[in-house]
Amino acid sequence: MGGWVWEEEQMSDFETIIYQKQNNIAYITLNRPRALNAYNLRMRDELYEVLGAIRDDADVRVAIFQGAGERAFCAGADLTEFLTAPSPLIARQVRWERDVWGLFLSLPQPLIAALHGYVLGSGLEIALCCDIRLAAEDVQFGLPEPQLGIIPAAGGSQTLPRVIGGAKALEILLSGRWIKAEEARRLKLVNRVVPREKLFNEAEKLAQKIAGFDPVAVAYAKQAVTRGLDLSLEQGLRLEARLAGAITG
Numbered sequence: 539m540g541g542w543v544w545e546e547e548q549m550s551d552f553e554t555i556i557y558q559k560q561n562n563i564a565y566i567t568l569n570r571p572r573a574l575n576a577y578n579l580r581m582r583d584e585l586y587e588v589l590g591a592i593r594d595d596a597d598v599r600v601a602i603f604q605g606a607g608e609r610a611f612c613a614g615a616d617l618t619e620f621l622t623a624p625s626p627l628i629a630r631q632v633r634w635e636r637d638v639w640g641l642f643l644s645l646p647q648p649l650i651a652a653l654h655g656y657v658l659g660s661g662l663e664i665a666l667c668c669d670i671r672l673a674a675e676d677v678q679f680g681l682p683e684p685q686l687g688i689i690p691a692a693g694g695s696q697t698l699p700r701v702i703g704g705a706k707a708l709e710i711l712l713s714g715r716w717i718k719a720e721e722a723r724r725l726k727l728v729n730r731v732v733p734r735e736k737l738f739n740e741a742e743k744l745a746q747k748i749a750g751f752d753p754v755a756v757a758y759a760k761q762a763v764t765r766g767l768d769l770s771l772e773q774g775l776r777l778e779a780r781l782a783g784a785i786t787g
């Protein structure tokens with residue numbers, strides 16, 4: 539990843555994330571490799587800041603999410619912070635003030651997840667907030683929440699069934715079974731499986747292609763598909779017509 543430019547100084551201050559931007563592509567690296575990039579409160583706050591910056595930055599036409607280190611994209615919520623919120627009321631208030639997942643799903647630009655190693659709990663939920671998922675051969679997906687006495691709270695109970703269907707999503711959630719690369723591809727949980735050493739290049743090649751297209755057409759295409767999935771066919775066709783009309787004037 540050498541040679542990328544830090545374009546905005548404040549974006550280099552993060553402790554748990556590396557944010558870089560070059561040639562209209564944003565690169566977001568979850569960066570706690572010694573803890574398998576576990577998602578902690580600091581990462582939540584920094585991710586919120588980065589996602590807001592991406593949303594408001596017309597220079598960013600596409601973004602790639604990846605995990606630092608050899609072993610994981612993200613091994614889920616940081617278990618050392620598990621249930622440490624001062625009270626359920628405060629936890630709910632913080633969540634309300636910082637709706638990372640709502641923000642994630644509202645970004646207009648296409649988001650690509652480059653996934654390797656462990657992709658567990660919130661790690662899988664981050665991947666599900668992305669539009670296109672590429673995976674390395676060593677990838678392993680799982681939602682361990684019910685084993686910990688909780689349920690996914692970063693959108694996973696809604697996003698996973700929308701991607702792979704309700705029965706498969708429930709099986710994964712309720713059995714605690716982990717899914718490896720080939721099964722993930724069959725389930726359409728990932729678009730493509732590639733050798734580990736090619737993962738980043740493949741994600742970048744795709745991002746470069748997208749970044750070369752008209753940004754409004756790209757954003758509208760994303761909107762038509764992602765919003766359309768939650769609409770009836772009739773409403774979806776109306777949305778498509780509105781967006782197509784807005785482009786052609």
Ligand code: COA
Binds near residue numbers: 572576614656659686
């Ligand atoms: N939160 C905090 N730290 C974590 C973590 C998590 N979710 N997942 C891994 N780590 C840390 C480990 O504590 C360990 O730290 P240490 O070296 O200081 O002891 C380091 O990352 C490496 O993990 P380790 O468990 O030694 O690797 P492993 O190969 O034996 O096992 C996993 C890998 C992913 C199977 C195992 O780490 C695990 O089960 N993690 C928890 C997954 C989980 O339940 N996530 C929460 C979902 S809601």
